Amino acid sequence: MSKSAAKNAKTDAVKASKKRPDPEGIEIIAQGDAAFEAKDFEKAIALYTEAKAKCDSSSVEFVSKEKKPKETPPLEGDQGEKPPEAPAEARKPKLYLRLPQENLQAKPLREGVDEAHNYAKNSEGALAAHLKATGGILRTRFPPEPNGYLHIGHAKAMNFNFGQARLLPGGETIMRFDDTNPAAEKQEYIDSILSNVEWLGHKPSKVTYSSDYFQELYELAVQLIKSGGAYVCHQTGEQIKAERMKLREYFASKTPGKTLPKGAASPYRDRPVEENLALFEKMRQGRFDEGEAVLRMKGDLLSDNSSLWDPAAYRVLFHPHPRTGDAWCIYPTYDFTHCIVDSLENITHSLCTLEFGQRQAVDGPYYWLLHQLNLYKPATWEYSRLNITHCVMSKRKLKHLVEGGYVSGWNDPRMMTLEGLKRRGYSAAVINKFCEEIGVTKSKMTARVELLESIARQELDATAPRRFAVLSPLKVTLEGLPQEGKKFSIPNHPKDESFGAREMLLTSPIYIERDDFREVDDPKYYGLAPDKEVGLLGAGVNITCTEVIRDQAGAVVGLTARVDLEKTRKPKGHLHWVCAATATPAEIRVYDVLFTPEHPDEEAKLKEAGEEGALEEEEAEAEEATGTPGWLKMLNPNSLTVCHGLIEPALRKEAAPPPKHSRPSFQFQRVGYFCVDEDSTCDAPLFNRIVALKEDREKKTL
Numbered sequence: 094m095s096k097s098a099a100k101n102a103k104t105d106a107v108k109a110s111k112k113r114p115d116p117e118g119i120e121i122i123a124q125g126d127a128a129f130e131a132k133d134f135e136k137a138i139a140l141y142t143e144a145k146a147k148c149d150s151s152s153v154e155f156v157s158k159e160k161k162p163k164e165t166p167p168l169e170g171d172q173g174e175k176p177p178e179a180p181a182e183a184r185k186p187k188l189y190l191r192l193p194q195e196n197l198q199a200k201p202l203r204e205g206v207d208e209a210h211n212y213a214k215n216s217e218g219a220l221a222a223h224l225k226a227t228g229g230i231l232r233t234r235f236p237p238e239p240n241g242y243l244h245i246g247h248a249k250a251m252n253f254n255f256g257q258a259r260l261l262p263g264g265e266t267i268m269r270f271d272d273t274n275p276a277a278e279k280q281e282y283i284d285s286i287l288s289n290v291e292w293l294g295h296k297p298s299k300v301t302y303s304s305d306y307f308q309e310l311y312e313l314a315v316q317l318i319k320s321g322g323a324y325v326c327h328q329t330g331e332q333i334k335a336e337r338m339k340l341r342e343y344f345a346s347k348t349p350g351k352t353l354p355k356g357a358a359s360p361y362r363d364r365p366v367e368e369n370l371a372l373f374e375k376m377r378q379g380r381f382d383e384g385e386a387v388l389r390m391k392g393d394l395l396s397d398n399s400s401l402w403d404p405a406a407y408r409v410l411f412h413p414h415p416r417t418g419d420a421w422c423i424y425p426t427y428d429f430t431h432c433i434v435d436s437l438e439n440i441t442h443s444l445c446t447l448e449f450g451q452r453q454a455v456d457g458p459y460y461w462l463l464h465q466l467n468l469y470k471p472a473t474w475e476y477s478r479l480n481i482t483h484c485v486m487s488k489r490k491l492k493h494l495v496e497g498g499y500v501s502g503w504n505d506p507r508m509m510t511l512e513g514l515k516r517r518g519y520s521a522a523v524i525n526k527f528c529e530e531i532g533v534t535k536s537k538m539t540a541r542v543e544l545l546e547s548i549a550r551q552e553l554d555a556t557a558p559r560r561f562a563v564l565s566p567l568k569v570t571l572e573g574l575p576q577e578g579k580k581f582s583i584p585n586h587p588k589d590e591s592f593g594a595r596e597m598l599l600t601s602p603i604y605i606e607r608d609d610f611r612e613v614d615d616p617k618y619y620g621l622a623p624d625k626e627v628g629l630l631g632a633g634v635n636i637t638c639t640e641v642i643r644d645q646a647g648a649v650v651g652l653t654a655r656v657d658l659e660k661t662r663k664p665k666g667h668l669h670w671v672c673a674a675t676a677t678p679a680e681i682r683v684y685d686v687l688f689t690p691e692h693p694d695e696e697a698k699l700k701e702a703g704e705e706g707a708l709e710e711e712e713a714e715a716e717e718a719t720g721t722p723g724w725l726k727m728l729n730p731n732s733l734t735v736c737h738g739l740i741e742p743a744l745r746k747e748a749a750p751p752p753k754h755s756r757p758s759f760q761f762q763r764v765g766y767f768c769v770d771e772d773s774t775c776d777a778p779l780f781n782r783i784v785a786l787k788e789d790r791e792k793k794t795l
Contacts, residue, residue: 099125099134102141104699110144115151118144132345188260189533190474193229193441196220199470200455210396212460215470223439223469230263232441235290235297236431239270239415240277241488242503243289244510245524246479252528253476254444255295267438268297271431272304273424275414283415289511292754293521303430304416306437310425311377313433313466314388314407318369322465323406325372326361326389333359340394340402353394359403362391376409379422383409390429392461400452401461404428428452432459436468443473447535450475479531480539483686484509485693485724499728500687506781507687507732517684518756518768518783523549542686546784553758553766553783558585558592560744561630561669562761562780563604564681564736567649568673571601571636573656583631595743599632603670604739606764610652612641619666621652628660628667630762635660669762676739679748679778681767683734688727697723740778748778758783 106122125140197220200213215223233254237247258264268290272278290297303310317323328336339357364372376386388407396402406429413419435443445453453459453473463470480486485494486509494500494508503510506517514524526548531540578600586592605621614622621627626637640653690696700723740748744759748769751757756768759780766783773779 096132096134099129099137099141100698102138102145103129106141106145106148109148113148113151115148118147118151121147132341186256186260186529187532188257190231190257190442191472192261193224193227193231193472194220196223196441196470196472199472200453200460203454203456205397206454206456210393210456212457212464213455213470219469223441226439227441228263230265230441231258231261232265232267232298232439233258233444234267234269234435234438234440235295236269236271236303237286238274238277239272239279239282239286240274241282241492242285242510242512244486244488244491244508245481245514245527246486246509247289248293248511248524249479249528249531249533250444250446251290251293251295252525253533255297256529257442257444265298266295267440268300269434269438270300270302270304271427272302272414272416273427273430274410275412275424276410278415280415285512288753289515292511292515293525301434301438302416303425303434304414306430306434307417307421307425309437310430310433311423314425314429315370315373317390317406317462317465318373318388319366320465321366322391323388324359324362324364324369324391325376326359326387326403327385328359328361328387329384337399337402340399344397344399351395358394359389362403373407376407376423379409379411381409383411385409388423390458390462392458393456396456398451398454398456400428400454400457404458428458429462432463432471433466433468435471436463439469440471443471445473445475446478447475448478449473475535476533477536477538480537481509481545482539482542482691483688483693483729484542485688490724493722493725497725499725506682506684515754515756516771516781518758518766518781519545519549520552520756520758521754523552526552539692541691543788546788549784550766550787553760555589557758557760557766559587559762560759561671561741562679562681562738562744562764562767563606563669563671563676563740564683564738564761564764565607566604566671566739567607567610568651569603569605569636569670570651570653571599571603571656572639572653573658574599574601579632579634579658581632597631597741598672598675599629599634600672600674602673603629604673604676605668605670609668610638610649612649621654621668626657626662626664628664630667630669632670633660634658635662635664669764671739671741675742677742677745677778679738679740679744679780681736681738681780681782682770683736683765683782685732685734686729687732688724689729690727693724693727696727740780745775745778748773748775748780750774760786 103122103125106125110119110122121140121144125137125144128137128140197215197217198213199215202211235251235254237243255266258266270283287300314323336357336359339354343354343357372386373388375381376388386409387405389403390406392401392403394402405426407423407425409422410424411422414421443453451457453475459473460470478486485491491508491510495503500508504512504516506513523545527545530544530548531538578598580596580598582594583597584590584592584594609620611618611620611622614625621638623638623641626635628635635657636654637657638652638654641649642651642653644650747757750773751769751771758766758768761767763786765785767780768783770779770781
């Protein structure tokens with residue numbers, strides 16, 4: 094029975110449980126999950142099938158959530174959204190971490206691990222020395238690899254690392270670049286990361302680099318070899334992979350023994366210490382080609398924690414480093430570097446996402462290595478990665494989008510990169526509040542993009558001045574206006590007098606939105622139609638359509654309307670507008686979600702399962718390298734609409750290139766919230782839509 098078949102069986106069972114959430118069926122699904130984790134796919138399939146049948150035949154009915162009452166309608170012409178605030182107690186930050194003084198056992202024992210394999214214990218002396226060095230404060234770190242641009246998941250990591258440290262007096266966070274792979278790292282990424290940390294308002298106690306510790310790491314590697322904890326291996330990547338497969342088969346067997354099967358260990362594993370030291374020095378001198386030799390930790394091949402099966406510690410790379418140049422031709426791996434630098438920097442709590450949980454278990458390489466080197470052991474704490482609907486978050490997938498030309502770059506406003514979100518017009522406050530709202534959990538979670546949009550609307554409703562802009566102009570000639578037009582004053586914000594007001598002039602002709610005119614009226618339609626009267630926002634006049642002007646093909650190209658200066662009747666609707674005499678052409682980009690389905694990855698896997706069977710992760714990566722991956726076929730064709738519109742005079746003056754960390758934002762009345770793009774100028778204004786005025790109903794049906 095294959096892993097793919099087990100995944101398909103689980104999908105069917107989960108769908109059945111959502112329709113009829115039978116408690117016994119849900120419990121059987123959990124048992125199936127346990128079997129799946131143990132790689133007993135035959136048992137997992139049987140349990141999922143049983144759970145599906147149980148739920149299908151259950152009398153339990155799905156109970157939908159009670160709908161919330163509708164909010165009070167917004168003011169006329171001002172459709173900003175302001176969701177109710179959470180109770181103060183719910184918004185209060187929570188300390189998830191233990192006090193540094195309690196760190197004798199750095200990580201709780203996982204089930205099935207005996208004391209002999211508990212590598213996460215600190216001696217009282219080591220803990221005392223650590224507390225003396227730090228003064229007992231809580232110290233976290235934010236350690237991105239500078240091999241790309243940060244996304245909103247990194248904002249969550251920053252929010253958690255910096256936020257937890259701030260909850261205790263004197264707490265601090267170190268900004269550390271994990272720069273051990275010079276082939277993938279660039280100074281532009283370092284600059285962008287530092288800029289984004291500053292933009293989000295975080296202040297590290299200091300900025301460090303793993304490369305700062307290259308000499309100490311090298312000396313500790315030599316120490317590890319001398320103690321018999323590392324060896325130089327000449328196997329290829331394929332040979333090491335085959336070796337691990339034998340170990341997996343060995344542990345998957347019903348009765349694994351204590352003797353390793355043939356071919357499960359490297360033939361170089363039992364080299365003498367002196368020979369390993371000499372070979373490692375040859376690596377250091379550049380006398381081996383890339384891939385010809387690697388230093389591996391001599392872990393525990395009988396451990397059921399596969400991350401301890403002799404992971405790599407050093408590899409040969411003939412590539413200049415952005416900071417150390419050609420000083421080194423061997424570079425430490427993540428597994429070797431991360432824990433050691435955490436210890437050297439006296440980090441009290443190393444906070445990582447769940448995929449590092451196995452490495453950071455009490456019997457994993459994180460603590461095994463610190464135990465072998467007799468170094469202080471920080472506490473480790475894992476939480477789930479951030480996923481957002483209608484998005485992909487994998488750096489590999491984001492890179493595929495950029496390099497494939499599916500987006501305009503890493504700062505494309507449809508991307509969930511921090512550069513993209515900044516260009517879209519989301520403020521640092523919105524990003525930080527979003528991270529606080531979703532919180533942290535150890536369970537897999539996917540946040541809805543609507544939450545991010547709602548938080549943005551709440552902020553923009555209070556902070557964005559109101560302006561007029563027409564995205565798809567339709568010309569209207571006004572009859573009955575004085576020759577000099579009508580002057581009037583209009584508030585810059587209808588809810589806040591401190592924003593002041595601006596003077597405007599209504600002259601003929603004007604432009605309205607093409608969608609605000611219909612040839613056939615409807616009782617639910619609030620726009621303009623033949624012989625129908627509407628108001629012009631802010632101007633204090635009504636207009637009635639008296640003539641429809643068409644081109645030779647019969648298309649509507651203009652209107653004529655009669656003006657009621659006294660506004661003798663209360664119109665059904667009010668329209669925004671701009672004057673032809675003073676309006677400025679502008680490019681206005683209306684952004685929407687990048688992917689049509691809420692969960693593009695999962696939808697692609699389900700489609701593949703229905704067609705040819707779900708692809709394993711390795712197969713999916715190979716497909717991406719040679720063809721179009723399934724998730725890429727889920728792109729929303731309407732994620733960007735470019736409008737050539739018209740804006741009022743005040744907006745033209747405000748369309749200058751924005752400051753470094755700010756995007757001047759406005760509510761285009763009755764249209765949405767927009768910001769000034771970084772390429773905008775007063776002569777060629779360019780605006781990006783941040784969010785619509787309210788949640789787009791069409792998005793619910795995508």
